[in-house]
Amino acid sequence: MxxxxxxxxxxxxxxxxxxxxxxxxxxxxxxxxxxxxxxxxxxxxxxxxxxxxxxxxxxxxxxxxxxxxxxxxxxxxxxxxxxxxxxxxxxxxxxxxxxxxxxxxxxxxxxxxxxxxxxxxxxxxxxxxxxxxxxxxxxxxxxxxxxxxxxxxxxxxxxxxxxxxxxxxxxxxxxxxxxxxxxxxxxxxxxxxxxxxxxxxxxxxxxxxxxDFSREYARLQQMRVAAMTAYVADVRDGSYPAPQHLVESDADVVAQFCDWLALQD
CATH class of the missing domain: 3.20.20.60 (Phosphoenolpyruvate-binding domains)
Known part of the structure; x- marks a missing residue:
């Protein structure tokens, strides 16, 4: 058309x-x-x-x-x-x-x-x-x-x-x-x-x-608040970040870096 x-x-x-x-x-x-x-x-x-x-x-x-x-x-x-x-x-x-x-x-x-x-x-x-x-x-x-x-x-x-x-x-x-x-x-x-x-x-x-999008928006806002509240709680009690959220380095690289860093002013 x-x-x-x-x-x-x-x-x-x-x-x-x-x-x-x-x-x-x-x-x-x-x-x-x-x-x-x-x-x-x-x-x-x-x-x-x-x-x-x-x-x-x-x-x-x-x-x-x-x-x-x-x-x-x-x-x-x-x-x-x-x-x-x-x-x-x-x-x-x-x-x-x-x-x-x-x-x-x-x-x-x-x-x-x-x-x-x-x-x-x-x-x-x-x-x-x-x-x-x-x-x-x-x-x-x-x-x-x-x-x-x-x-x-x-x-x-x-x-x-x-x-x-x-x-x-x-x-x-x-x-x-x-x-x-x-x-x-x-x-x-x-x-x-x-x-x-x-x-x-x-x-x-x-x-x-x-x-009735206004009711749906209100429901979504409640979900936002609940999700963000849980996030704040995880941050404060140490649950976040967990190991699966982190990037690791080889232990020898970390050791070498720390030795180097100790010599810096």
């Missing part, structure tokens, strides 16, 4: 529901590839690692970071070009519309962000749904329109009422990536931390846990 293209994603709108994950490690990327996850959000450094494409050869990969980690429009372009050369398929951008347009003008596939944008949550009232009132639903649609006009091909739509997402999906040409915004999105997006149960704090309503 060859890697998906932007055209493939746009052509599949409403015909196929894509699965998307945010992965943080090569092991997670490899697992996602083997599981059939088509779209991956990844740390920018991962795309520069040649092992990434060995781990996930067919995944459509979006490197992404918050706008305040990257900078202004010029900084975004300098950030994106090497990643594109290294094999990035698209770019998450929470920067300005000017930045989105500049990237799109250079032929870079851009995914914007609408609804609850965590890095800009102060403007919509914090970590809460956006689009539950007429004014905020209008805002989400206007954000989509603006991104589309700026040249973005996709938008992450986050924590928006599903009926509002469905109405917007019918009116926009964007590829909508739903994070807690309902099945009308053209892809469903979760973090691998949530899917794998690696979080020990608050779990968002839209997240679904499919494994």
């Amino acid at each position: 060859s890697r998906l293209t932007v055209k493939d994603l746009l052509d599949a709108r409403g015909k196929h529901q894509f699965a998307m994950l945010r992965v943080e490690t090569l092991e997670e990327a490899e697992a996602a590839e083997k599981a059939g996850v088509e779209l991956l959000s990844i740390p920018p450094a991962m795309i520069m690692d040649r092992q990434f494409r060995d781990a996930a050869p067919t995944a459509f990969a979006f490197p992404g970071d918050n706008f305040y980690e990257i900078g202004d429009t010029a900084d975004f372009l300098k950030w994106a070009f090497p990643l594109y050369k290294a094999g990035a398929d698209g770019f998450y951008c929470s920067g300005s519309l000017q930045t989105v347009k500049a990237m799109a003008d250079h032929g870079l596939p851009v995914c914007g962000h609408v609804g609850l944008i965590p890095s800009k949550r102060t403007w919509t009232g914090g970590f809460k749904a956006v689009g539950k009132t007429l004014a905020s639903a209008q805002l989400v649609y206007q954000q989509c329109r603006a991104l589309e006009e700026a040249g973005a091909f996709a938008a992450e739509i986050e924590v928006v009422p599903q009926a509002i997402t469905a109405a917007i999906a019918a009116k926009t040409g964007l590829f909508l990536i739903s994070m807690g915004a309902g099945p009308a999105g053209h892809a469903q997006y979760l973090f691998s931390d949530d899917v794998l149960g690696q979080n020990t704090g608050h779990v968002p309503r839209h997240a679904k846990r499919y494994a």
Whole structure:
């Protein structure tokens, strides 16, 4: 199977529901590839690692970071070009519309962000749904329109009422990536931390846990502590190192060395 293209994603709108994950490690990327996850959000450094494409050869990969980690429009372009050369398929951008347009003008596939944008949550009232009132639903649609006009091909739509997402999906040409915004999105997006149960704090309503890695990590931590405690005890009572852990020398070599050493200042 060859890697998906932007055209493939746009052509599949409403015909196929894509699965998307945010992965943080090569092991997670490899697992996602083997599981059939088509779209991956990844740390920018991962795309520069040649092992990434060995781990996930067919995944459509979006490197992404918050706008305040990257900078202004010029900084975004300098950030994106090497990643594109290294094999990035698209770019998450929470920067300005000017930045989105500049990237799109250079032929870079851009995914914007609408609804609850965590890095800009102060403007919509914090970590809460956006689009539950007429004014905020209008805002989400206007954000989509603006991104589309700026040249973005996709938008992450986050924590928006599903009926509002469905109405917007019918009116926009964007590829909508739903994070807690309902099945009308053209892809469903979760973090691998949530899917794998690696979080020990608050779990968002839209997240679904499919494994309990946090419990396994706790078990492994107990094993680490037990093993290291036994090691400390062995060191202190002389059980370690034992003869099988040591390197020996011929007795005559040791004797000659000691005779030589006694003559040294």
